[in-house]
Amino acid sequence: xxxxxxxxxxxxxxxxxxxxxxxxxxxxxxxxxxxxxxxxxxxxxxxxxxxxxxxxxxxxxxxxxxxxxxxxxxxxxxxxxxxxxxxxxxxxxxxxxxxxxxxxxxxxxxxxxxxxxxxxxxxxxxxxxxxxxxxxxxxxxxxxxxxxxxxxxxxxxxxxxxxxxxxxxxxxxxxxxxxxxxxxxxxxxxxxxxxxxxxxxxxxxxxxxxxxxxxxxxxxxxxxxxxxxxxxxxxxxxxxxxxxxxxxxxxxxxxxxxxxxxxxxxxxxxxxxxxxxxxxxxxxxxxxxxxxxxxxxxxxxxxxxxxxxxxxxxxxxxxx
Amino acid sequence: xxxxxxxxxxxxxxxxxxxxxxxxxxxxxxxxxxxxxxxxxxxxxxxxxxxxxxxxxxxxxxxxxxxxxxxxxxxxxxxxxxxxxxxxxxxxxxxxxxxxxxxxxxxxxxxxxxxxxxxxxxxxxxxxxxxxxxxxxxxxxxxxxxxxxxxxxxxxxxxxxxxxxxxxxxxxxxxxxxxxx
Numbered sequence: 145x146x147x148x149x150x151x152x153x154x155x156x157x158x159x160x161x162x163x164x165x166x167x168x169x170x171x172x173x174x175x176x177x178x179x180x181x182x183x184x185x186x187x188x189x190x191x192x193x194x195x196x197x198x199x200x201x202x203x204x205x206x207x208x209x210x211x212x213x214x215x216x217x218x219x220x221x222x223x224x225x226x227x228x229x230x231x232x233x234x235x236x237x238x239x240x241x242x243x244x245x246x247x248x249x250x251x252x253x254x255x256x257x258x259x260x261x262x263x264x265x266x267x268x269x270x271x272x273x274x275x276x277x278x279x280x281x282x283x284x285x286x287x288x289x290x291x292x293x294x295x296x297x298x299x300x301x302x303x304x305x306x307x308x309x310x311x312x313x314x315x316x317x318x319x320x321x322x323x324x325x326x327x328x329x330x331x332x333x334x335x336x337x338x339x340x341x342x343x344x345x346x347x348x349x350x351x352x353x354x355x356x357x358x359x360x361x362x363x364x365x366x367x368x369x370x371x372x373x374x375x376x377x378x379x380x381x382x383x384x385x386x387x388x389x390x391x392x393x394x395x396x397x398x399x400x401x402x403x404x405x406x407x408x409x410x411x412x413x414x415x416x417x418x419x420x421x422x423x424x425x426x427x428x429x430x431x432x433x434x435x436x437x438x439x440x441x442x443x444x445x446x447x448x449x450x451x452x453x454x455x456x457x458x459x460x461x462x463x464x
Numbered sequence: 465x466x467x468x469x470x471x472x473x474x475x476x477x478x479x480x481x482x483x484x485x486x487x488x489x490x491x492x493x494x495x496x497x498x499x500x501x502x503x504x505x506x507x508x509x510x511x512x513x514x515x516x517x518x519x520x521x522x523x524x525x526x527x528x529x530x531x532x533x534x535x536x537x538x539x540x541x542x543x544x545x546x547x548x549x550x551x552x553x554x555x556x557x558x559x560x561x562x563x564x565x566x567x568x569x570x571x572x573x574x575x576x577x578x579x580x581x582x583x584x585x586x587x588x589x590x591x592x593x594x595x596x597x598x599x600x601x602x603x604x605x606x607x608x609x610x611x612x613x614x615x616x617x618x619x620x621x622x623x624x625x626x627x628x629x630x631x632x633x634x635x636x637x638x639x640x641x642x643x644x645x
Contacts, residue, residue, distance in 0.1 A: 147618045150567045151586040157484035158587075165548030169501060170475050173508040286600065347550070 222252035223279040226260055247297060252278035268292035301337045302363065304445075307455065308333050309361040309371065311445040312390075313397050316361045316373075323373055326359035330371050339369070347374035393422040397444050397454075405441035405464035408433055411456050415444070435460065471511050475504065478521050481588075483549075485525055488587050489532050489580075497550035503528045522597040525588070529580075529598065570620035578613035585610065 249268045256263035265281040269289035279285065309330070312318050316326040327344050334342045345364070357375035364370040396418040401411050412433055433456040436443075442458025482503060486496035506527050507514065515523050571579060584590045584598065596606035 147614055147621060148582070148586045150564065150621065151571065151582055151617075154564060154567060154571075155488070155587045157487035161480050161483045161487065162549065162552040164552030165497070165550075166479055168548050169504060170472060173471075173475075173504055 222248075222255050223266075223277065223283070248278055249292075249294070249296075268296060301339055304457070305333055305337055305339060305371075306363040307445055307447060308443075309363065310447045312394050313444055313446050314402050315445075316359050318394070318398075320358035323359045323375070326361055326373055330361055330373070334371075342369040342371065344371045344373055347372050390422075393418055394446060396421060397446060401442060401444040401456075405462045406458065407460060407462040408435060408442050408456060408458040409460070410462070411442035411444060411458055415454060415456065433457070440464070471508065474507070474511075474514075474520055478524055481521060482524055482528060485528050485588055486532070487553075488583055493553040494550045497553055499528055499531050500549065502531045506531070519597065522590075522594055525584075525590075525598045526600065566624040567621065570617060570624050573620050574613070574616055577609075578616055581610050581613040582617055 249266050252268075253263040253266050256266070266278050267281045267285075268278045269285050269291055277285075277289065285291075308315050310317065314329075316329060321329065323346060330344055334340075344361075360374050362372050362374070364372050397415065400414040400418060406414060436457045437459055439457065439459045440463040442456055442462070445455045445457075479500075483496060483500050486499040486503075487493055490496045490499065503524060507524060514520055571582070574582070581595065584595050585592075590598065592607045592610050593603045595610065596603040599606060601609075
């Protein structure tokens with residue numbers, strides 16, 4: 145036997161494959177009112193962000209919505225490496241977005257500048273699948289990428305909703321939530337963000353009533369205003385937020401920020417303290433924070449993203 | 465392709481292959497449902513600019529690879545389109561898969577890129593020139609990368625006590641996935 149013969153015997157997909165959903169998928173595609181390459185007025189995208197706080201597994205993506213005529217479910221990922229070879233090799237694409245203006249090129253430029261100094265000229269591309277990439281204009285884009293229109297915008301509220309669904313401080317994965325509790329939390333988020341006309345849909349699970357598993361939630365990436373609720377495979381009690389250090393950090397952010405009413409500046413101070421207790425010294429580094437004058441208190445979101453993302457949004461002055 | 469019937473033909477011809485392609489590359493079988501749904505959604509949107517003939521299958525694999533890469537970079541994305549398939553994949557009994565801890569161990573020490581190349585050859589039944597099309601590189605580059613990946617795999621197999629022969633992959637019109645022996 146040669147090397148490939150050894151491998152061939154281990155094929156996990158040899159033999160017949162399931163046919164469930166096949167007909168429905170084709171029917172759904174064929175009835176989609178989407179002319180090829182043009183058409184739908186909304187775009188769902190994924191925008192990655194990250195902030196080095198402490199080690200944690202996983203990754204982050206935010207679902208966002210565009211009002212532009214470019215269609216398709218896409219992702220937006222900022223190149224923050226200084227050379228294309230690093231980008232190609234590591235796919236290290238993003239760091240935290242200190243603010244989302246809705247213009248991914250401008251936001252990525254701000255992020256690049258925060259991390260590397262002055263940003264070069266950047267261009268956004270559709271990768272043709274589920275990602276938009278924002279890269280320096282001097283880099284060579286793969287031949288199947290298409291430049292994004294400069295008018296491309298994202299919907300920050302949809303983005304924040306998706307981010308909060310991943311939040312380990314207060315979101316569905318912050319504890320082992322039942323499906324009912326997760327749904328209540330989702331509805332409260334939508335209300336806070338002013339998102340109207342949204343629905344929730346429970347994904348099929350063997351734990352029909354969600355009583356023995358922990359819920360997770362995702363914004364549907366097909367562009368509908370739907371949050372999908374599913375069940376983690378693990379049993380109750382097995383869901384733990386990474387390392388003990390991370391668990392401690394999360395607990396401190398919960399008690400010091402989520403359960404209090406702080407201004408943005410005070411919340412930044414609280415994050416610094418919590419990170420210090422976790423052994424992360426940020427010195428004078430600027431924390432990802434967005435001013436939200438309409439908020440009474442600052443919200444904190446922590447998402448494990450390979451790096452850990454911590455984002456604050458809040459008012460200059462708290463109004464408990 | 466312009467007519468829906470052409471797309472349906474494409475769908476019927478390659479649905480199983482694409483699902484297998486996804487199943488070979490996801491940790492949880494149910495995750496393949498979203499890969500399949502998203503890949504077909506891309507195909508639907510791009511049905512007017514898709515290559516023709518046999519190239520379509522490789523083009524679909526190329527799209528699926530990028531969908532998988534995006535999944536790996538971001539969080540697992542879920543689509544309502546994939547509900548039914550996800551449910552079936554999540555609940556079906558595991559297919560009987562042969563296990564060989566030593567081979568699995570040898571595979572595990574390889575880089576993701578090397579594993580990807582080997583899986584395309586051994587499981588997807590692609591030829592080096594097909595691999596080049598899926599990866600979007602020249603056939604020469606693909607051959608070099610495949611050669612190096614196989615060399616590293618054989619070394620890894622040797623290190624766990626498996627001694628193998630080397631036979632280059634060549635195209636055989638009757639049995640496209642076969643090799644010379």
